Amino acid sequence: MTTLRFEDGTVHVQTDDADAAAALDGLSDVESDPRSGGYRAPAMQYVAIRAALDAAGIDFDDRVAGATETDLSLSTTYDLREYQQAALDAWLDADSRGVVELPTGAGKTVLAVGAMVAHSVPTLVVVPTIDLQDQWIRELETEFDVPVGRFGGGEQKQEAITVSTYDSAYLRADDVGGDFGLVVFDEVHHLGGQGYQDIPRFLTAPARLGLTATFERPDGAHEQVAELVGPRVYELDVDDLAGSHLADYEVRRIEVELTDEERETYDDAQSTFVNYLKRSGLSMQSGSDYQKLVMRSGNDPRAREALLAKQRARDVMLNSDAKVDKLARLLARHRDDRIIIFTASTDLVYRISRRFLVPPITNETGTKERREILDRFRNGTYDTVVAANVLDEGVDVPDANVGILLSGSGSEREFTQRLGRILRPNADGSTALLYELVSVETAEERVAARRR
Incomplete structure (x- = not known):
């Protein structure tokens, strides 16, 4: 007998079937668990595990699906705009995994509502701030006429539809990660932060939607986001919508x-900073060079002088x-x-x-x-x-x-x-x-x- 369970941010596969064990051996991040006698993987591997067992013709007792596939029978009064429908269709065609990039003001929340209706399963929405959390809760309670849970802002109340801050989701994912069939990450680029990447890892949710106006990150961390949520499946920029759905x-x-006094201050400070860079071999072409300068300033008076000069020059030119x-x-x-x-x-x-x-x-x-x-x-x-x-x-x-x-x-x-x-x-x-x-x-x- 083979059984799938969610446990502490992982999927635990208990099996005495040699064929099931063989089907799991080739999967990424699936490891044998000598303590339990089964296999264990990060919760995000739930879909891959289920697919491998199905492909091998293995019968299994899926105790995760009971929570994630509950039918909520959601409906909406929204009429999606043409580009919103195209984005939703692209996401659905990508097995309901991926990132949609639309400019601010283009109605990404409406798109998410469409995705929630399409699946009608328990959904976790993850947002970066309390203000945005309040906005989402108001929108979802009005649209679906159901209670909406909240993780964050001093409250920990779970409902079939729950809105969480990234910080609270990080703290709760290993506990509730098996309870949702769809997760929506608003401002999904925040998942580029190392700690937040555990949130999608600890969730079994087969359907994953990322929303952002700016997907790519200078540090390349959007590549990790694509692995955790899915690739960018639809993209429009401001110029695509200006004059029609957004203002021209x-x-x-x-x-x-600069005034004469400001110019003198700026040139003097900038010269101090640039001269130090020439002597030190730093180019400031990357964030790592700036971090090196900050670290050196702790015990090198000239580095500290250069850092302070850089700040003086910046203050003058910006203000x-x-x-x-x-x-x-x-x-x-x-x-x-x-x-x-x-x-x-x-x-x-x-x-x-x-x-x-x-x-x-x-x-x-x-x-x-x-x-x-x-x-x-x-x-x-x-x-x-x-x-x-x-x-x-x-x-x-x-x-x-x-x-x-x-x-x-x-x-x-x-x-x-x-x-x-x-x-x-x-x-x-x-x-x-x-x-x-x-x-x-x-x-x-x-x-x-x-x-x-």
Whole structure:
């Protein structure tokens, strides 16, 4: 007799059948378990184990399927747009495993609802933040009229449909990993983080859907995501949907000059940094070189001086007076628009907030206060907000039609996410504008080129 069970993030195969043992011997990550007398593998190998036993004609008692295949008889009132249906069909055709890449504002949640209806099995949705968790729970409770469980935010309540943060899923996967037939990873690129990769490994869910606006990672970790969830099966970018399902948009680059004092400070600091790189043999072409510099700064005074000089130069070019002066003119020009100002600096956020009397959102802003600010932005009480990084993803941001990028990193993902914040179509069909302010003759020119 051969029996399959979920145990602590693994599939345990108990068998006294020599043919079953032979069928399992060639499978990746399936190992004999002398203690139990059977075989054991990470839970994600459940589908492969079942397929191998079926191919060998082995009868087996599948005690995992009872939980994962429960029919929830879900239905939806959503009419999927043509591209959403095409994405869903591509995912279904890929054996319900894979990643769909769609721009921010393209309705990835609606696509996930379609996938949940197609399978109608217990589903775990994994999201990066509490704000996004709240948004998903509201959406699913409204659409399906069923209780939705929550792992995270101080609550551990499981239902047939449960929404978890990545952190809570990491803690709970080895316990509940055999209870779901479908898992949806929102912002699936987060699985590139080493610790989070245990989440899909500990789940038996045969159906796996990853959602993201930016699948590929500079560190190549998207290749591991493809192994854990499935390959990218459908992809559209902003330009594919602009003017139809998303607003037309225009990116305007504005170059600003440093003041004489800023230029002197920048050139002096940049020279100190570059001269150290020449002496040390570091090229700063990769993150590992930066880590080496940080490590050396602990016991090498010249490395520490170079690191501090790099930070001074960065602060000058990202937070120049000319950028703030130009911002004043842009705010006056767009006084009737809804504006999000993006920065890479918390200090600059507060500087702008004080000067222009606009509400600030940073990582220091409490959850309740952030929600109040965004609610007032949504209902029109505020027409402008300024934020440092925290609105890039994982937060339900109300519609805006003008973005002003005062400073940011060279990340293409960050740029795409910020652009997506202003692309939801307006009733009047107007074009969204993203202004990108860049300090000329500084390293920011290279940073801006990388993110584009």
